[in-house]
Amino acid sequence: MRIDLHAHSAASDGTEPPSGVIASAAAAGLDVVALTDHDTTRGWAEAAVAAREHGVALVRGVELSCRHGGRSLHLLSYLHDPEHPALLAEAERVRAARHERARTMVDLLAKDFPLTWDDVEEQVGEGATVGRPHIADALVALGVVADRSAAFSELLATGSPYWVPHHALLLRDAIGLVLEAGGVPVLAHPGAVARGRVVTETEVATFVGAGLAGLEVWHRDNPPAERARLEALADRFELLATGSSDYHGAGKPNRLGEHLTDPTVLELIEGAGRLEVIR
Numbered sequence: 001m002r003i004d005l006h007a008h009s010a011a012s013d014g015t016e017p018p019s020g021v022i023a024s025a026a027a028a029g030l031d032v033v034a035l036t037d038h039d040t041t042r043g044w045a046e047a048a049v050a051a052r053e054h055g056v057a058l059v060r061g062v063e064l065s066c067r068h069g070g071r072s073l074h075l076l077s078y079l080h081d082p083e084h085p086a087l088l089a090e091a092e093r094v095r096a097a098r099h100e101r102a103r104t105m106v107d108l109l110a111k112d113f114p115l116t117w118d119d120v121e122e123q124v125g126e127g128a129t130v131g132r133p134h135i136a137d138a139l140v141a142l143g144v145v146a147d148r149s150a151a152f153s154e155l156l157a158t159g160s161p162y163w164v165p166h167h168a169l170l171l172r173d174a175i176g177l178v179l180e181a182g183g184v185p186v187l188a189h190p191g192a193v194a195r196g197r198v199v200t201e202t203e204v205a206t207f208v209g210a211g212l213a214g215l216e217v218w219h220r221d222n223p224p225a226e227r228a229r230l231e232a233l234a235d236r237f238e239l240l241a242t243g244s245s246d247y248h249g250a251g252k253p254n255r256l257g258e259h260l261t262d263p264t265v266l267e268l269i270e271g272a273g274r275l276e277v278i279r
């Protein structure tokens with residue numbers, strides 16, 4: 001069983017529509033894929049139809065933008081009730097904040113580059129969660145930078161003069177909301193050194209106290225030494241350990257299936273989640 005539990009569609013900052021992500025998952029020989037767009041579940045319905053067509057099992061999920069200890073962290077939620085009012089409201093709030101923040105960043109960039117908000121909007125799918133990747137795509141389209149990665153390293157990274165923070169949920173609160181909504185909370189890429197300070201053992205203990213269910217151990221942004229540390233932490237705290245690609249279509253080099261999750265872990269996730277895996 002080839003199981004990849006982290007992928008993005010054009011409902012957030014992936015480049016393929018939800019049905020395209022499923023088709024790509026089938027082509028990559030995956031048996032199971034999770035659609036985990038940033039702060040939105042609006043890709044789920046289309047992905048579910050495509051999953052049945054392609055014979056790929058679908059885990060419905062989301063990746064929530066959170067904060068803890070003065071930095072941005074991402075929380076994956078699997079199989080939660082998408083209509084849960086408090087979780088829905090918080091995700092909407094984050095989406096609105098990302099939109100405002102993107103506008104501010106574009107205002108700053110527009111002082112130095114021929115970039116307009118319309119250029120960015122052209123890159124954003126209908127109703128999709130706006131993020132820096134769309135600003136990156138607009139800069140690529142204008143020929144300012146070569147690709148998304150260059151846009152990030154040269155202009156959009158945290159700490160760049162064009163970077164602006166945005167509101168996000170406190171990670172502890174997000175874990176509580178996910179549990180209330182019947183979801184399974186898994187911390188995304190906790191050893192992503194390049195994104196800032198890695199998640200410490202003390203922090204993991206705090207999150208476990210709040211109900212965290214798992215750690216995304218096998219992910220390209222966690223360097224090998226981090227994977228070993230996280231695997232040991234998962235063991236110590238009896239957390240699920242997942243492996244995933246964080247596929248973004250053509251938006252990132254990450255390939256579907258480059259890291260996989262054990263079938264027994266998926267069984268535990270399905271057992272704990274309110275929704276079923278679509279097969």
Ligand code: AMP
Binds near residue numbers: 038
């Ligand atoms: P935002 O949520 O607007 O702060 O943007 C964060 C998103 O940007 C992440 O989820 C990634 O999809 C994307 N991203 C972050 N760093 C990079 C990078 N170096 N190259 C390409 N995409 C990136």
Ligand code: FE
Binds near residue numbers: 008013038133248
């Ligand atoms: Fe992303």
Ligand code: FE
Binds near residue numbers: 063074188189
């Ligand atoms: Fe993430």
Ligand code: ZN
Binds near residue numbers: 246
């Ligand atoms: Zn992601």
